[in-house]
Amino acid sequence: MSIKYGQTCPISKAAEVLGERWTLLILRELLLGTSRFNDFQRALSQISPSLLTKRLGQLTDAGLVIKKKTTDKRSEYFLTPAGRELEPIMIGLGKWGSRWARGQMSGDELDVEMVMYDLCRRIDADALPACRNVIHFVVRGAARLTHWWIVVDPDKRELCVNNPGHEDDLTITTNARILNEVWAGDVRLEDAIGGGRFELKGSSVLTQSISAWLRRGMFADVRPAREGDCR
Amino acid sequence: MSIKYGQTCPISKAAEVLGERWTLLILRELLLGTSRFNDFQRALSQISPSLLTKRLGQLTDAGLVIKKKTTDKRSEYFLTPAGRELEPIMIGLGKWGSRWARGQMSGDELDVEMVMYDLCRRIDADALPACRNVIHFVVRGAARLTHWWIVVDPDKRELCVNNPGHEDDLTITTNARILNEVWAGDVRLEDAIGGGRFELKGSSVLTQSISAWLRRGMFADVRPAREGDCR
DNA sequence: CGGTATCCCCCGCGATACTG
DNA sequence: CAGTATCGCGGGGGATACCG
Secondary structure (H helix, E strand, C coil): CCCCCCCCCHHHHHHHHHCCCCHHHHHHHHHCCCCCHHHHHHHCCCCCHHHHHHHHHHHHHCCCEEEEECCCCCEEEEECHHHHCCHHHHHHHHHHHHHHCCCCCCHHHCCHHHHHHHHHHHCCHHHCCCCCEEEEEEEECCCCCCEEEEEECCCCEEEECCCCCCCCCEEEEEEHHHHHHHHHCCCCHHHHHHCCCCEEEECHHHHHCHHHHCCCCCCCCCCCCCCCCCC | CCCCCCCCCHHHHHHHHHCCCCHHHHHHHHHCCCCCHHHHHHHCCCCCHHHHHHHHHHHHHCCCEEEEECCCCCEEEEECHHHHCCHHHHHHHHHHHHHHCCCCCCHHHCCHHHHHHHHHHHCCHHHCCCCCEEEEEEEECCCCCCEEEEEECCCCEEEECCCCCCCCCEEEEEEHHHHHHHHHCCCCHHHHHHCCCCEEEECHHHHHCHHHHCCCCCCCCCCCCCCCCCC
16 A cells, blocks of 8 residues: 555645655656556666556556556556646656756666667657668666667667667767766757767768757756756 | 665656655645744644654755754744745646545544644634634544644734633634545535534634635645546 | 566664753 | 654565466
8 A cells, every 4th residue: 555644635645646656757657658567667677577566556546547458468558537637747847857956876877778768769750761760879888788779660669679680770879978968958969979979870861860860858958957046 | 865766867856856755745834834843743743753854854955945043043944946946846736636636534544733734824814803813623533632722813823732821712613524624625614514514603703704714725626526527 | 578476675764762 | 842863663665586
């Protein structure tokens, strides 16, 4: 069972549902369209399977999530209307976090998996040639995996940690910190490329249009607050 | 130290700051103007002093709260601009909770202390006679205390658990559940009075104007969601 | 792939007492 | 009033194995 505060206050009730570890991040993923168990694990790389099961169950019990079986017996999770109504709040949290909680992260906890998963999801296929595009990331200093491939076909996309067997159209070499900083909006993509911290090798079409198709995290454009930024 | 998710995502960073037990409720109180340690304890009746200390410290470290010493050596806590910018999010949470998370609470966990504290804070002194008004609450079925007095002077107000020694102008007799339901907006004040579940005895001026000066919780007017209320 | 089951450890937290 | 200090426990949750 979940937290109880013993208060009738609506904020208290909301906090009972939302205030447990990982819950807000699971909701973030649901809002972004993640629906399958393994995709949650990919996006929340440090969560354990048992805890993920538990949280999804709690969210289901609370009426924010509904579980559906596909025809081929796989499970999918979706937000109910109650869950979807949290979207403006989650966006508010993201903007707030971007302004006020951009903490420095120590090198060894940089989560490459989540960033790669999100980059893949957010790539703009319409800004790419209308054929198969294979983008190979070489990420130095990653906790576990150094090589990632994003395969974008006109109608589907896939993130691979093993060589998918097609020829790479573009190879991007960088390190975990720069990757995170670019994704989060701390560093502009052009600056990272110009400074040699984000090397591109391969198709010149892809290279020249990269800032069009490689979209950063959704809060990358929120201006961080500075000293004296208070009204 | 607080939760770490190991992600650069702004929602994740926000969740690290806000996602621990009691933190959202402490912020609620700060937004409502609570500034002193004992007042937090009153409003969050189930929190332990050590945990309250810890959370206030974490919020201070995170830059949401600032601690000030008054001239007479007492401590007060206030929100920084970063903390104040959470207000729309907290209001969103309250509205969402009011619509989707009005859970039934079992009788023995009805928090009378928090409700009395909030009722006192929200009483509209301008709708009362411009003199001292003493309102005595008799709350049956309360976990600990049955008698409460709210003393409203034109320029200050006070919540007492011992008879303040002035004559009562109005005595309100009810029980913990009705008190919570009225405060939360589940039951209309007039209906509770009409149904005899909220007895008034004393000044007829106060009795007749009660719905003007006894303001309910701030989310009492949010319409709860019903079946079929989804778009 | 999509989970459940089990074990066990650690620490978050409640309770209580005490201090300036 | 405004905390700090200490102690002890319970269960949250990590790790791992296993099942359909």
